[in-house]
Amino acid sequence: MATTTKKTTTKTAAKKTTTAKPAAKKTTTTAKPAAKPATKKAAPLKTAVELSVTGNKKIGTLMKEFNKQFPFLRLKICYSYARQAVAKGESISGIDPDKTLASVRRADSGGDISISGNKKIKSLEKEFDTVFGLYVQVCYTEKDGHRYYTSGSADEMTLAAFNKKCEADGCQKGLWK
Numbered sequence: 001m002a003t004t005t006k007k008t009t010t011k012t013a014a015k016k017t018t019t020a021k022p023a024a025k026k027t028t029t030t031a032k033p034a035a036k037p038a039t040k041k042a043a044p045l046k047t048a049v050e051l052s053v054t055g056n057k058k059i060g061t062l063m064k065e066f067n068k069q070f071p072f073l074r075l076k077i078c079y080s081y082a083r084q085a086v087a088k089g090e091s092i093s094g095i096d097p098d099k100t101l102a103s104v105r106r107a108d109s110g111g112d113i114s115i116s117g118n119k120k121i122k123s124l125e126k127e128f129d130t131v132f133g134l135y136v137q138v139c140y141t142e143k144d145g146h147r148y149y150t151s152g153s154a155d156e157m158t159l160a161a162f163n164k165k166c167e168a169d170g171c172q173k174g175l176w177k
Helices: 002-042 059-069 082-087 121-132 152-156 159-168
Strands: 051-053 074-079 113-115 134-141 147-149
Touching: 051 059, 059 074, 082 134, 113 121, 121 134, 121 152, 121 159, 134 159
Parallel strands: none
Antiparallel strands: 051 113, 074 134, 134 147
16 A cells, blocks of 8 residues: 555656646746847947958058048058158158059069958058058057057057057047048
């Protein structure tokens, strides 16, 4: 008879477990909608965009796209011989923004460059020299309107970090020309 009592106890326990499970499901179902609105609030975070630079891109388009991605910075794109003029302290002029990179690059060069916020300034400038044979400088404009090229420790910074520093320093934004 003791055996019969144990079986009855097991069946009763099973019924209690079955009754408890639907209550848990209701609690879980109620919790899910509360979690979804929190996800929607986090969604508007801006993700980094990678700029693709190919030979058929116009210089002016590249400069605008770069300045849109890094609003406190701009690109100065020049022929490779401008490097010597800068070393002598002479002013240089950029290449016509209506020309494509393919039309002004060195004849034996070609390829693509990818620009993202985690790329160091010196790496970007070197890539333009290597891939297109062009002299490129990352520039910024201070709040008083003076324009500068990056150099020294600034060239060791990433584009995103230097853009943020320029913003904190009150530099002007949106001046891609």
